[in-house]
Amino acid sequence: MADTLVEIRGLKLEFSGFDGVSRVLDGVDLTLKRGEILGIVGETGSGKTMTALSIAHLVPNGVLTGSVLFEGEEVLTKSGGALQRFRAQRLGMVFQDPTTNLNPVFSIGELLTDAVLVQKYGIPGWKLLPVGRWFNRRQRQQAREEAIALLDRVGIPDAAHRMNSYAHQLSGGQKQRVLIAIALAGNPDLLIADEPTTALDVAMQAQILRLIQELVRERNMSAIVITHDLGVVARICDRITVMYGGIVAESGTVRDIFENPKHPYTKGLLEAIPTDQVERGMLRGIHGAPPSFLKPPTGCRFHPRCPARMSHCHLHPPAVARIGPTHETACYLYTDERHA
Amino acid sequence: MTIQTSFPRSGSPPPPPAGNKSLRLALYRLRQSPLSVIGLVMVVFILFAGVIGPELVPFPEDATGNTRMEARLTAPNETYVLGTDDVGRDVFSRTVIATRTSLVISLVVLAIAMLIGIPLGAISGFFGGWVDEVIMRITDIFLTVPALLLAMAMAAALGSGMVNAMVAIALVWWPGYARLTRGQVLSLREREFIEATRALGGGRWHTIFRHILPNTLSAVIVKASMDIGFAILVAAGLGYIGVGVQAPTPEWGVMISEGRGLLRQAWWASIVPGVAMFTTVLGFNLLGDGLRDILDPKTRR
Amino acid sequence: MVRFVLQRLALTLVVLIGLSMLTFFVARIIPADPILLAAGPRASEAQIQLLRERYGYDRPLVEQYVRYMGDLLRGDLGTSVVLKRDVGPDLARYFPATLELVLAALLIGVLLGVPLGLVAAVYRDRLPDQISRVFSLGMVSIPNFWLAIVLQLILAFTLTILPFTGRFDRLLHPPPTLTGMYTVDALLTLNFEAFGTALRYMIAPAFCLSLGALATIARTVRADLLDVLGTDYIRTARAVGIPTSVLILKYALKNASLNTLTQVGLFFGYTLTGSVLVENIFSWPGIGNYAVSAALTKDFVPLMGVTLLTGFAIVLVNIVTDFFYLVLDPRIKYTS
Numbered sequence: 008m009a010d011t012l013v014e015i016r017g018l019k020l021e022f023s024g025f026d027g028v029s030r031v032l033d034g035v036d037l038t039l040k041r042g043e044i045l046g047i048v049g050e051t052g053s054g055k056t057m058t059a060l061s062i063a064h065l066v067p068n069g070v071l072t073g074s075v076l077f078e079g080e081e082v083l084t085k086s087g088g089a090l091q092r093f094r095a096q097r098l099g100m101v102f103q104d105p106t107t108n109l110n111p112v113f114s115i116g117e118l119l120t121d122a123v124l125v126q127k128y129g130i131p132g133w134k135l136l137p138v139g140r141w142f143n144r145r146q147r148q149q150a151r152e153e154a155i156a157l158l159d160r161v162g163i164p165d166a167a168h169r170m171n172s173y174a175h176q177l178s179g180g181q182k183q184r185v186l187i188a189i190a191l192a193g194n195p196d197l198l199i200a201d202e203p204t205t206a207l208d209v210a211m212q213a214q215i216l217r218l219i220q221e222l223v224r225e226r227n228m229s230a231i232v233i234t235h236d237l238g239v240v241a242r243i244c245d246r247i248t249v250m251y252g253g254i255v256a257e258s259g260t261v262r263d264i265f266e267n268p269k270h271p272y273t274k275g276l277l278e279a280i281p282t283d284q285v286e287r288g289m290l291r292g293i294h295g296a297p298p299s300f301l302k303p304p305t306g307c308r309f310h311p312r313c314p315a316r317m318s319h320c321h322l323h324p325p326a327v328a329r330i331g332p333t334h335e336t337a338c339y340l341y342t343d344e345r346h347a
Numbered sequence: 348m349t350i351q352t353s354f355p356r357s358g359s360p361p362p363p364p365a366g367n368k369s370l371r372l373a374l375y376r377l378r379q380s381p382l383s384v385i386g387l388v389m390v391v392f393i394l395f396a397g398v399i400g401p402e403l404v405p406f407p408e409d410a411t412g413n414t415r416m417e418a419r420l421t422a423p424n425e426t427y428v429l430g431t432d433d434v435g436r437d438v439f440s441r442t443v444i445a446t447r448t449s450l451v452i453s454l455v456v457l458a459i460a461m462l463i464g465i466p467l468g469a470i471s472g473f474f475g476g477w478v479d480e481v482i483m484r485i486t487d488i489f490l491t492v493p494a495l496l497l498a499m500a501m502a503a504a505l506g507s508g509m510v511n512a513m514v515a516i517a518l519v520w521w522p523g524y525a526r527l528t529r530g531q532v533l534s535l536r537e538r539e540f541i542e543a544t545r546a547l548g549g550g551r552w553h554t555i556f557r558h559i560l561p562n563t564l565s566a567v568i569v570k571a572s573m574d575i576g577f578a579i580l581v582a583a584g585l586g587y588i589g590v591g592v593q594a595p596t597p598e599w600g601v602m603i604s605e606g607r608g609l610l611r612q613a614w615w616a617s618i619v620p621g622v623a624m625f626t627t628v629l630g631f632n633l634l635g636d637g638l639r640d641i642l643d644p645k646t647r648r
Numbered sequence: 649m650v651r652f653v654l655q656r657l658a659l660t661l662v663v664l665i666g667l668s669m670l671t672f673f674v675a676r677i678i679p680a681d682p683i684l685l686a687a688g689p690r691a692s693e694a695q696i697q698l699l700r701e702r703y704g705y706d707r708p709l710v711e712q713y714v715r716y717m718g719d720l721l722r723g724d725l726g727t728s729v730v731l732k733r734d735v736g737p738d739l740a741r742y743f744p745a746t747l748e749l750v751l752a753a754l755l756i757g758v759l760l761g762v763p764l765g766l767v768a769a770v771y772r773d774r775l776p777d778q779i780s781r782v783f784s785l786g787m788v789s790i791p792n793f794w795l796a797i798v799l800q801l802i803l804a805f806t807l808t809i810l811p812f813t814g815r816f817d818r819l820l821h822p823p824p825t826l827t828g829m830y831t832v833d834a835l836l837t838l839n840f841e842a843f844g845t846a847l848r849y850m851i852a853p854a855f856c857l858s859l860g861a862l863a864t865i866a867r868t869v870r871a872d873l874l875d876v877l878g879t880d881y882i883r884t885a886r887a888v889g890i891p892t893s894v895l896i897l898k899y900a901l902k903n904a905s906l907n908t909l910t911q912v913g914l915f916f917g918y919t920l921t922g923s924v925l926v927e928n929i930f931s932w933p934g935i936g937n938y939a940v941s942a943a944l945t946k947d948f949v950p951l952m953g954v955t956l957l958t959g960f961a962i963v964l965v966n967i968v969t970d971f972f973y974l975v976l977d978p979r980i981k982y983t984s
Binding site: 025 | 372375376
Binding site: 382484485487488489491492493494495496497499500501502503504576577580583584587588589590599600603607610611614617618621624625628629632633636 | 786789790795925955962
């Protein structure tokens with residue numbers, strides 16, 4: 008029990024609008040162990056980002072039900088100051104596009120110093136505001152030193168000088184490094200990275216991934232890396248969760264998923280990776296479009312696109328089948344049950 | 348509000364608006380904003396007062412310089428529900444009749460302003476280049492001068508009176524519509540269906556009048572519905588100074604000006620027309636504000 | 649950045665020249681003949697002709713315009729045919745009073761409008777937002793000259809807590825003229841009693857005048873703040889545990905106020921326009937009051953002078969806000 012950091016059970020998320028109710032998450036179960044790097048993989052709209060945001064209780068405007076336990080403590084009932092402290096001290100988050108995620112009108116030194124003060128020293132908000140900060144000069148100076156050290160650690164050259172730079176003066180890779188520094192300023196237990204390398208060029212992607220991996224190991228953190236790129240997952244993750252249409256399709260260790268994929272959707276994803284062996288013309292994809300949330304397919308949500316579809320797949324959602332000690336999938340191919 | 352009409356990042360694009368559906372969507376949004384419904388009710392009431400009110404008031408003859416000295420400065424009572432002014436005219440009747448005056452003025456002003464502004468804005472946005480530059484600098488110049496001052500100068504120059512006041516206000520009002528239309532046209536010009544029209548050989552003017560202008564309509568409607576109120580305010584300001592509508596024609600600005608000297612003896616003479624004007628302008632503003640949300644959800648924030 | 653500045657200045661010049669042409673042609677082309685008005689109904693043909701020549705109205709329009717421009721550049725705004733006085737000195741005398749009133753109104757507008765917009769944005773679509781919305785729409789819907797009358801009725805007549813009209817107690821000496829703005833002059837000479845008196849006279853007109861700007865500022869701040877609060881970088885800051893108070897009052901407000909700042913010229917123009925009627929009602933000796941009396945006597949030269957001066961002031965404020973923006977927004981400094 009002690010080695011479980013995050014436990015998500017039966018997570019459901021609904022948005023209601025003019026067109027009706029969209030069920031974006033439909034009963035997601037997920038477990039994260041301490042020290043583990045988990046990759047969540049899926050197409051755009053599979054619910055992977057919403058799952059991750061729910062851990063920080065950061066889902067916008069929707070109706071969220073189920074349970075998210077962080078060290079056995081329920082996150083979804085947190086609010087106000089408790090939620091803010093939880094985010095500050097236990098979590099770090101890094102998002103996709105470093106250009107839009109860094110405030111353009113404050114220097115990175117200001118932003119990073121604020122992050123250190125809030126996350127590490129837990130100082131109240133008013134001491135960051137124009138008048139209040141005057142009461143906090145010595146601590147702010149100390150935090151600034153730590154901020155420089157952090158910048159240096161994430162690989163910003165000439166960190167002390169760079170503190171006065173603004174976002175638009177940095178390259179995309181540097182901005183992402185700054186955002187990682189901000190996320191880690193309070194030594195969190197969990198780093199959530201949502202497509203951290205998608206907006207970067209290929210050479211930079213590898214560096215950022217290595218940086219994340221190094222930092223997670225060196226600080227005894229856990230991490231969740233969300234991506235649609237199986238290459239990323241293979242490089243740095245211990246375990247993989249494959250999501251499709253708001254549910255978990257398959258989960259297992261990297262080895263389980265890459266060497267012994269079970270769910271037809273996982274197989275399709277793996278076949279869609281270009282490798283040296285497959286010529287470009289032979290690259291296979293998955294036919295059809297991701298499911299609509301307004302009128303999701305009945306039964307197994309993947310069945311309209313599934314190459315191994317059976318006659319009863321559209322009736323009820325499949326239960327989870329255990330393939331091995333670390334390997335599970337939700338597919339009728341591996342269960343005896345026909346009617347839930 | 349926890350409602351989002353389309354979920355971001357979802358794979359399927361929103362369905363194209365069909366006639367019936369977009370109407371239902373508009374009604375749905377209307378239900379979300381009770382304030383615009385209140386505005387609509389107020390506007391309907393005001394239009395009603397403006398159109399048939401003058402036929403229903405107890406003293407229609409008071410629209411002129413009619414005097415009734417025996418009843419002057421009467422406080423509100425059963426005969427004169429909102430009192431009388433210093434020559435004994437019924438304040439209620441005059442206020443209602445003035446509604447028509449103000450509505451006519453502001454509608455004519457907006458019509459002229461649109462007739463000048465919309466074509467100029469469309470030409471400016473569609474042709475670009477030096478044409479755009481020249482037209483935009485002209486609007487800059489007009490927008491630099493406070494509308495009321497220029498209208499005052501023009502009204503003074505053209506001579507006082509309702510028609511001249513309308514012309515004067517319209518002449519300073521059109522740049523707003525030119526700017527708005529230009530902006531709309533610029534954003535529409537790059538859209539696929541306009542390019543398709545041009546590729547199919549539609550002439551420039553054909554493209555402007557048949558395809559671009561109709562698409563700027565909703566933005567113009569939103570602006571117009573709020574401008575009705577503001578035009579009423581400017582017209583009343585001119586009337587108040589004495590360079591707009593002239594007494595004895597019932598007009599709110601004129602009535603407030605006349606009532607101002609009577610504050611001590613008859614507060615109602617200036618308060619009542621002011622309340623009527625405030626209600627009218629507020630009604631149009633509430634409606635316009637709501638319409639903006641409904642017709643142009645992109646700007647909803 | 650230098651190019652940006654030069655571009656702005658060139659544009660401004662074009663607008664100012666256009667403004668002078670506009671005022672000139674409105675004054676000269678339009679049918680009513682100021683000379684006839686000035687001469688009076690019993691003037692003879694010869695007298696009228698003499699007046700025409702004296703004011704240069706007998707020359708071709710283009711020549712008149714060139715002369716007008718030349719005069720303008722020398723600071724000569726012409727002579728009022730009704731008052732028989734030069735317009736320039738009159739404007740110089742009346743403008744500080746208007747400026748004082750407008751600045752006071754803008755100050756009230758900012759001090760109340762920004763918090764109102766802030767509350768509306770934070771409680772978006774909930775009750776405080778709806779109240780702020782109705783309140784703002786209500787304030788732009790009130791005819792300010794009527795509100796002025798109502799305030800006079802309540803504060804001066806009924807409660808007698810504020811003076812009725814005017815700018816300063818007639819029995820007392822106003823503070824010595826430094827800027828021409830009584831409150832500022834009183835403070836500069838440390839004459840707090842005069843400051844209090846000037847303030848008492850200013851409160852009601854400034855408040856009337858502030859409502860439009862107050863409402864518009866509130867709506868602008870709300871919209872800009874909501875824009876910024878919806879950005880990725882605010883979500884990120886929230887995700888890493890920055891408290892909501894800091895998010896709003898520091899991280900978002902700076903950005904939002906930069907956007908709002910670009911509109912200050914607009915508020916300034918708006919308030920300056922409004923001052924015309926408010927000054928008239930409170931007998932505030934500013935250029936608005938001056939313009940109203942000129943309009944009533946069909947005296948164009950002062951009217952055009954006021955129009956030019958207002959236009960010039962608005963253009964100037966626009967340039968100043970542009971430069972402020974340039975200095976405050978780190979993005980512009982380096983990119984252009």
